Amino acid sequence: MTKKENPKLQFNTSWEYAPAPESTDHIRLKEKYDLFIDGKFVKPAKGKYFATINPATEQVLAMVAEADTSDVDKAVKAARKAYENVWKKMPPRERGKYIYRIARMIQERAREFAVIETMDGGKPIRESRDVDVPLAANHFFYYAGWADKLEYAFPNRNPQPIGVAGQIIPWNFPLLMAAWKIAPALAAGNTVVLKPAETTPLTALKLAEIIQESGLPDGVVNIITGAGATGAAIVNHPGVDKIAFTGSTAVGKIIINAVAGTNKKTTMELGGKAANIIFEDAPIDQAVEGVINGIFFNQGHVCCAGSRLFIQENIADKVIQKLKDRLETLIIGDPLDKNTDIGAINSKEQLATINKYIKIGINEGAEIYQSSCNLPKKGFWCKPTLFINVAQSSRIVQEEIFGPVLTIQTFRTIEEVIEKANNIPYGLSAGVWTDKGSKIFNLTTKLRAGVVWANTYNKFDPVSPFGGYKESGYGREGGIHGLMPYLNL
Numbered sequence: 350m351t352k353k354e355n356p357k358l359q360f361n362t363s364w365e366y367a368p369a370p371e372s373t374d375h376i377r378l379k380e381k382y383d384l385f386i387d388g389k390f391v392k393p394a395k396g397k398y399f400a401t402i403n404p405a406t407e408q409v410l411a412m413v414a415e416a417d418t419s420d421v422d423k424a425v426k427a428a429r430k431a432y433e434n435v436w437k438k439m440p441p442r443e444r445g446k447y448i449y450r451i452a453r454m455i456q457e458r459a460r461e462f463a464v465i466e467t468m469d470g471g472k473p474i475r476e477s478r479d480v481d482v483p484l485a486a487n488h489f490f491y492y493a494g495w496a497d498k499l500e501y502a503f504p505n506r507n508p509q510p511i512g513v514a515g516q517i518i519p520w521n522f523p524l525l526m527a528a529w530k531i532a533p534a535l536a537a538g539n540t541v542v543l544k545p546a547e548t549t550p551l552t553a554l555k556l557a558e559i560i561q562e563s564g565l566p567d568g569v570v571n572i573i574t575g576a577g578a579t580g581a582a583i584v585n586h587p588g589v590d591k592i593a594f595t596g597s598t599a600v601g602k603i604i605i606n607a608v609a610g611t612n613k614k615t616t617m618e619l620g621g622k623a624a625n626i627i628f629e630d631a632p633i634d635q636a637v638e639g640v641i642n643g644i645f646f647n648q649g650h651v652c653c654a655g656s657r658l659f660i661q662e663n664i665a666d667k668v669i670q671k672l673k674d675r676l677e678t679l680i681i682g683d684p685l686d687k688n689t690d691i692g693a694i695n696s697k698e699q700l701a702t703i704n705k706y707i708k709i710g711i712n713e714g715a716e717i718y719q720s721s722c723n724l725p726k727k728g729f730w731c732k733p734t735l736f737i738n739v740a741q742s743s744r745i746v747q748e749e750i751f752g753p754v755l756t757i758q759t760f761r762t763i764e765e766v767i768e769k770a771n772n773i774p775y776g777l778s779a780g781v782w783t784d785k786g787s788k789i790f791n792l793t794t795k796l797r798a799g800v801v802w803a804n805t806y807n808k809f810d811p812v813s814p815f816g817g818y819k820e821s822g823y824g825r826e827g828g829i830h831g832l833m834p835y836l837n838l
């Protein structure tokens with residue numbers, strides 16, 4: 350974009366990018382996807398299918414089976430049979446080999462996975478290619494290594510699998526969340542019934558194809574599609590020993606109530622509203638880039654998104670101006686284009702939620718700043734948005750928006766910012782930008798957040814545990830900690 354096209358620009362970006370769309374020629378989507386139960390693709394009992402669309406074009410990509418309670422029952426029984434007869438008896442080293450094989454097959458099919466993820470969910474191809482798919486493969490590699498070393502991971506304990514795990518995941522990182530769930534469960538010797546989100550089922554189904562090809566014994570992993578009711582049927586099935594849920598705090602609470610009084614174990618990875626804190630001594634340009642990445646990465650569809658920015662008062666004007674300038678250079682549009690920074694909002698419903706919060710912010714009297722970019726006509730889009738001069742009590746500060754919307758507050762002292770950052774129902778993640786190591790250590794102990802990034806943001810690794818405080822949930826995924834919820838110790 351040049352200054353002539355956009356007079357609001359403080360500086361000229363002297364280059365323009367030619368379109369660089371990723372090819373979709375190699376993608377073969379089926380017209381209809383069935384349920385993956387007991388190693389086979391089977392039709393849903395009621396014969397019902399729903400459409401999954403590309404949120405950037407609103408085109409239907411495929412029809413996907415809707416599992417009802419009898420399909421869920423079939424999947425749970427298949428998982429139970431595989432657990433008792435095959436998987437829990439298999440020498441751990443052999444289990445590990447299957448998990449390694451799945452990891453390698455994800456790598457081999459990485460391009461296919463990345464393109465399908467972007468088409469089905471709307472996230473920029475750069476992200477699905479460089480983040481989602483490699484991390485998903487890494488999770489399988491990492492947990493494959495633990496399969497035959499559980500007694501070393503938990504010395505002087507007797508680690509035993511739990512049984513059948515019901516796993517329910519959201520739409521923001523569909524393949525990656527499936528990997529986070531399936532890999533540790535299998536390594537620990539459990540079998541699985543997994544349900545992807547209604548709007549993004551395709552990469553999980555692609556994973557089912559790989560799992561079938563890998564020769565993993567039938568029924569060890571079952572992948573069934575559907576909406577909330579299918580998830581509820583998994584939660585309520587008496588044959589499930591553990592529920593691993595990632596999604597909203599509201600649905601997490603429903604699930605916790607549903608399993609109360611049963612023997613089912615649960616882990617909950619729920620919502621977030623992270624504070625990203627910039628101190629006066631921070632490297633400002635690096636911090637601005639980190640803030641942009643922290644909230645606009647994946648359209649803000651990130652549980653740990655740095656959605657609340659705190660800037661030390663004496664540098665606030667400078668940082669806000671830099672943020673506005675940077676907003677203008679972000680490229681919004683075709684998620685398949687390798688230059689795109691911000692893709693499509695995942696669904697019409699999610700866009701409505703985000704727009705509702707933008708209205709609330711305006712009505713609450715905050716000052717709004719949006720990028721002056723043009724949005725595509727078809728599909729679901731939201732301009733990257735800043736809210737300046739927001740109050741701590743404001744709803745856009747307290748509630749999770751799950752979109753490309755950043756609230757900005759200022760602070761004077763370290764005590765003040767700790768107080769404000771923690772004064773929120775969530776506690777999943779936070780970010781700190783400063784030159785002083787002592788400040789970082791001070792904050793990491795005082796911020797009530799599962800992950801605190803320092804001078805960086807949104808960095809993930811299979812080795813480090815991830816999870817929340819307060820209404821962001823309990824239990825950890827990733828690392829050795831991620832094995833514990835799948836083991837009786």
Ligand code: NAP
Pocket residue numbers: 517518519520521544545546547548575576577578579580581582584595596597598599600601603604617618619620621651652653749751777816817821822
């Ligand atoms: P959601 O509405 O809670 O849905 C999550 C999953 O639960 C979906 O598969 C959904 O099915 C299913 N579901 C809905 N109602 C259910 C019920 N009554 N019983 C059982 N399952 C049910 O969340 P979302 O909108 O997909 O995802 C966004 C949320 O996830 C945000 O709050 C975000 O912070 C959170 N999240 C947290 C983490 C973390 O690690 N803490 C990671 C990613 C996302 P359908 O979608 O098919 O209806």
Ligand code: MG
Pocket residue numbers: 401402403404468469470548549550
């Ligand atoms: Mg879709």
